[in-house]
Amino acid sequence: MLVGKKESTMDRVNRGLARRYRRERWFRLFGLSAIVTSVCFIGLLFVSIGANGWSAFQQTEILLDIHFDTEQFDVDNLSTANYGALVKNSMQTLFPDVAGRSEKRELSKLVSSGAPYILQKMVMQDTGIIGSSQKIWLPADDEVDMFQKGYILRDVMEGDRRLSDKQIGWIDQLFAEGRLEKKFNSTFFTAGDSREPELAGIRGAVAGSLFTLAVTLVLSFPIGVATAVYLEEFAPRNRWTDLVEVNINNLAAVPSIVFGLLGLAVFLNVFGMPRSAPLVGGLVLTLMTLPTIIIASRASLKSVPPSIREAALGVGASKMQAITHHILPLAMPGMMTGTIIGMAQALGETAPLLMIGMVAFIVDVPTAVTDPATVLPVQIYLWADSPERAFVERTSAAIMVLLAFLISMNAMAVFLRRKFERRW
Amino acid sequence: MESMSAVLKSGGALFSGAEGVIQAQVRQEDKTPREDRLTVGLPFVDDARMTCRGVSVFYGEKHAINNVSIDVGRNQVLAMIGPSGCGKSTFLRCLNRMNDTVEGCRVVGDIQLDNLNIYDRSVDVVPLRAQVGMVFQKPNPFPKSIYDNVAYGPKIHGLASSRAELDEVVESSLKKAGLWNEVSDRLDQPGTGLSGGQQQRLCIARAIAVRPEVILMDEPCSALDPIATATVEDLISELQEHYTIVIVTHNMQQAARVSQRTAYFHLGDLIEVGSTDRIFTNPRHRLTEDYITGRFG
Numbered sequence: 001m002l003v004g005k006k007e008s009t010m011d012r013v014n015r016g017l018a019r020r021y022r023r024e025r026w027f028r029l030f031g032l033s034a035i036v037t038s039v040c041f042i043g044l045l046f047v048s049i050g051a052n053g054w055s056a057f058q059q060t061e062i063l064l065d066i067h068f069d070t071e072q073f074d075v076d077n078l079s080t081a082n083y084g085a086l087v088k089n090s091m092q093t094l095f096p097d098v099a100g101r102s103e104k105r106e107l108s109k110l111v112s113s114g115a116p117y118i119l120q121k122m123v124m125q126d127t128g129i130i131g132s133s134q135k136i137w138l139p140a141d142d143e144v145d146m147f148q149k150g151y152i153l154r155d156v157m158e159g160d161r162r163l164s165d166k167q168i169g170w171i172d173q174l175f176a177e178g179r180l181e182k183k184f185n186s187t188f189f190t191a192g193d194s195r196e197p198e199l200a201g202i203r204g205a206v207a208g209s210l211f212t213l214a215v216t217l218v219l220s221f222p223i224g225v226a227t228a229v230y231l232e233e234f235a236p237r238n239r240w241t242d243l244v245e246v247n248i249n250n251l252a253a254v255p256s257i258v259f260g261l262l263g264l265a266v267f268l269n270v271f272g273m274p275r276s277a278p279l280v281g282g283l284v285l286t287l288m289t290l291p292t293i294i295i296a297s298r299a300s301l302k303s304v305p306p307s308i309r310e311a312a313l314g315v316g317a318s319k320m321q322a323i324t325h326h327i328l329p330l331a332m333p334g335m336m337t338g339t340i341i342g343m344a345q346a347l348g349e350t351a352p353l354l355m356i357g358m359v360a361f362i363v364d365v366p367t368a369v370t371d372p373a374t375v376l377p378v379q380i381y382l383w384a385d386s387p388e389r390a391f392v393e394r395t396s397a398a399i400m401v402l403l404a405f406l407i408s409m410n411a412m413a414v415f416l417r418r419k420f421e422r423r424w
Numbered sequence: 425m426e427s428m429s430a431v432l433k434s435g436g437a438l439f440s441g442a443e444g445v446i447q448a449q450v451r452q453e454d455k456t457p458r459e460d461r462l463t464v465g466l467p468f469v470d471d472a473r474m475t476c477r478g479v480s481v482f483y484g485e486k487h488a489i490n491n492v493s494i495d496v497g498r499n500q501v502l503a504m505i506g507p508s509g510c511g512k513s514t515f516l517r518c519l520n521r522m523n524d525t526v527e528g529c530r531v532v533g534d535i536q537l538d539n540l541n542i543y544d545r546s547v548d549v550v551p552l553r554a555q556v557g558m559v560f561q562k563p564n565p566f567p568k569s570i571y572d573n574v575a576y577g578p579k580i581h582g583l584a585s586s587r588a589e590l591d592e593v594v595e596s597s598l599k600k601a602g603l604w605n606e607v608s609d610r611l612d613q614p615g616t617g618l619s620g621g622q623q624q625r626l627c628i629a630r631a632i633a634v635r636p637e638v639i640l641m642d643e644p645c646s647a648l649d650p651i652a653t654a655t656v657e658d659l660i661s662e663l664q665e666h667y668t669i670v671i672v673t674h675n676m677q678q679a680a681r682v683s684q685r686t687a688y689f690h691l692g693d694l695i696e697v698g699s700t701d702r703i704f705t706n707p708r709h710r711l712t713e714d715y716i717t718g719r720f721g
């Protein structure tokens with residue numbers, strides 16, 4: 001210290017000021033870079049999924065002149081008619097010089113093997129078309145689709161690609177005639193699963209997911225809120241409620257597959273509920289989301305200022321009235337946010353559902369909670385496992401749909417929070 | 425089980441020798457000798473609405489009110505004064521059992537409303553609080569409309585049979601609280617959007633809308649300007665004709681203006697009670713004199 005020269009307070013403050021600001025700058029820089037990095041990764045994820053998946057929203061189709069020959073149909077039994085022959089014949093008429101069994105088979109392979117079923121459906125709907133000729137767009141086989149989308153390359157050796165030179169020639173000819181086009185893939189949104197990529201859709205999985213989530217919501221929201229209200233407002237503070245609280249927090253951290261095993265052991269084996277059913281899936285996911293909802297609900301109950309409670313009790317409201325009239329409405333946005341976040345978790349959950357058989361190959365779109373079904377993330381898992389190239393893009397497209405659901409659910413949570421946020 | 429035995433333990437201790445220990449703790453904070461902390465003046469009246477005998481309040485281990493005995497006269501205003509933290513709010517909250525909601529708070533002694541012990545097992549706190557209304561120290565309107573704030577009490581107690589009747593109760597309550605002119609054109613707006621002083625008057629309107637027989641007011645004017653304060657004081661004088669009022673205040677002029685009797689609290693003890701005129705002109709206890717002459721507090 002210098003003798004005779006005393007530092008003033010301002011001098012000291014100013015000396016430290018630069019260091020204080022530097023720290024603040026560093027902290028801000030750190031935070032900013034963390035955000036930029038995570039945004040980059042999310043961007044990368046979205047771009048790669050989008051780049052892989054967008055082409056799945058289009059599907060190559062072929063325009064055929066189908067002649068519904070009266071001789072082929074038995075009016076009493078329309079479903080047994082040889083619809084495959086109708087498709088083959090129309091391809092034959094387009095390429096009259098194709099001869100020989102194997103060549104003919106190669107030719108008819110250009111059209112999806114599901115085409116006959118489409119024709120069958122048309123006839124069943126309107127028997128009037130029997131005897132007439134119709135121009136119909138039918139889905140091309142997935143290999144043709146992949147070729148059109150550039151995933152099968154021309155300049156690869158013939159033996160190494162899944163289309164022969166002849167088939168490529170026919171495709172080029174069809175394309176030149178305007179009979180082969182990429183169209184919006186509505187099948188992807190309206191069909192259930194299928195072995196044929198061009199016929200596979202997510203409708204079944206989406207319906208399964210919705211049924212499962214509905215069961216989860218209906219069970220977990222009331223139970224979760226009631227539990228939170230009881231624990232927060234009525235339960236005495238003692239060793240038992242501490243134990244309950246610790247266990248609820250533990251449940252939130254239990255790996256979800258454990259809940260799946262529990263569901264398998266209890267719901268399927270003990271209660272004999274149906275396998276692969278959204279009902280059981282919903283029960284299992286309820287076990288998983290309950291802790292999330294309870295914890296969020298308790299936090300939002302705690303955040304209601306005690307003065308509101310006192311005000312209500314002070315004018316003579318009973319405890320239950322104070323809760324239902326004042327505390328619950330104020331805590332509700334927080335509870336709903338917690339519930340939506342829990343639901344979003346449940347929507348993305350795969351492992352526990354594998355345990356209870358929701359991983360089966362199911363073609364039909366489920367119409368009830370007891371129908372066998374699968375869910376979106378499991379569908380993604382199934383497709384990701386399939387060897388066909390066309391399922392790769394469908395996997396990404398399904399992920400895009402799942403992400404869209406998740407984003408809109410989380411956006412709703414934010415919206416609710418903003419809308420009902422109260423200041424007091 | 426555990427909490428029960430805890431009550432028994434400290435309860436037993438209270439009635440045995442532990443009282444002296446607690447007193448010793450109090451004395452450490454304050455050098456006034458034990459005998460000087462006994463209540464002087466006239467704590468009891470002939471026509472009592474509420475009677476309190478040997479009331480002590482504990483927050484866990486903390487002894488907040490020590491053996492207070494006092495009467496609240498019928499259709500009178502009792503003012504409670506004393507330095508901050510001396511237990512005025514705590515005592516006030518005993519009178520309608522609001523302390524029940526505070527965890528770890530324990531009240532011993534006897535408090536009667538119209539000769540009925542309000543801490544009796546058979547007493548239901550819901551009608552009790554309708555009978556003994558309260559205005560809190562900090563304004564705490566519900567985050568609902570001004571109308572709903574006032575109408576809430578009458579609604580839950582079924583005091584109004586029709587919408588028109590409810591409208592009337594709301595209007596008269598707001599008028600009595602001196603808020604009607606300011607809010608009559610925006611009854612549907614949130615009560616939390618009012619200024620602090622308006623909020624407090626809204627809370628007064630909410631309390632009197634239930635038409636309680638006893639009104640407890642915890643510093644109702646601490647957030648009000650002189651004009652609003654005058655309104656509330658007029659209201660208190662007006663209410664006094666039909667109601668019994670206990671008011672906590674830090675403003676000695678206010679106590680002198682509105683009350684008939686005044687009680688002076690000091691660190692959990694009731695030091696002096698008497699008619700307001702006497703307390704302010706001729707305090708008998710040294711602590712009271714020190715406080716009202718502004719020597720501390």
Ligand SMILES: Nc1ncnc2c1ncn2[C@@H]1O[C@H](COP(=O)(O)OP(=O)(O)OP(=O)(O)O)[C@@H](O)[C@H]1O
Nearest residue numbers: 483486488507508509510511512513514515526561
């Ligand atoms: N909930 C509580 N838990 C523990 N101690 C409390 C609680 N409420 C009040 N106390 C204590 O009890 C004593 C009396 O408090 P009280 O609020 O009654 O004081 P007061 O006289 O109203 O003061 P003020 O004039 O500042 O409002 C204080 O020492 C306070 O710290």
Ligand SMILES: [Mg+2]
Nearest residue numbers: 512513561642
């Ligand atoms: Mg107080």
